[in-house]
Amino acid sequence: MNEPELIRRCQNGDQQAFEELLGNYELLIYNLTFRYFGNHHDASDLGQEAMVRVYHKIHEFNGRSTFKTWLYRVVTNLCLDELRRRKHQAYSLEELKEKGVEPAAAFRNPEDEAEHSEQARLIQEVLLGLSLEHRTIIILRDIEGLDYNEIARIIGCGVGTVKSRLSRAREAFRKQLAGRPRYSGLLEGRMQA
Known part of the structure; x- marks a missing residue:
């Protein structure tokens, strides 16, 4: 199934389509969170939290950018929010x-x-x-x-x-x-x- 169809199905609440869509980006999400936090534990935790956030925000994706760009924005914002919250050193x-x-x-x-x-x-x-x-x-x-x-x-x-x-x-x-x-x-x- 192509990505636009997966996204459409995700926006209609299809859990299997969501798992397939995010499965394609799991490594990207992990690598991005790792770059912000520098350790496996935080990268894994924030990666999971990012997937939950994407699940809740998928209906906001409107196609004005690529899904990958939109995903980067969601994950980046999550990481920045968490770092600010922790006052990370x-x-x-x-x-x-x-x-x-x-x-x-x-x-x-x-x-x-x-x-x-x-x-x-x-x-x-x-x-x-x-x-x-x-x-x-x-x-x-x-x-x-x-x-x-x-x-x-x-x-x-x-x-x-x-x-x-x-x-x-x-x-x-x-x-x-x-x-x-x-x-x-x-x-x-x-x-x-």
Whole structure:
């Protein structure tokens, strides 16, 4: 069944269609919540809460954007609301390890895998140290790879604002990362974890 049909059925209360639709986005939701919270437990909890929120708001989806863009907005807003509620503070690398943060590695060579894992942990640590505004824009553009128009719809501002916020966010990221000489190579390219 195609996505527009699934959405229509979800809006009419079809639970099976909802499970099928959200099954296609479960990993996206988890990855997005993980980027905000930096640990599996919170990412799983917020991912489940995001699915409940989507279930209750699916009737609000009107097709003016893609479902994926609308979903990003719902999940991003949920994460920002939760972080504000907690007055979240950044975790140290050691605290992340204690919480079981282990980003998936995509390399076959054990040395490459270890280096990638270490870089992913560092990126996550730096992300957690950024303001919510900066963290959001970097997650959506540099990690999730969304285009400026999608980001503008998700965070509710103009494309020019997205570009200027992204510039400031990248600069804040660079400044935090610059204090870690071993990883100065990460400053050259797109941030990936």
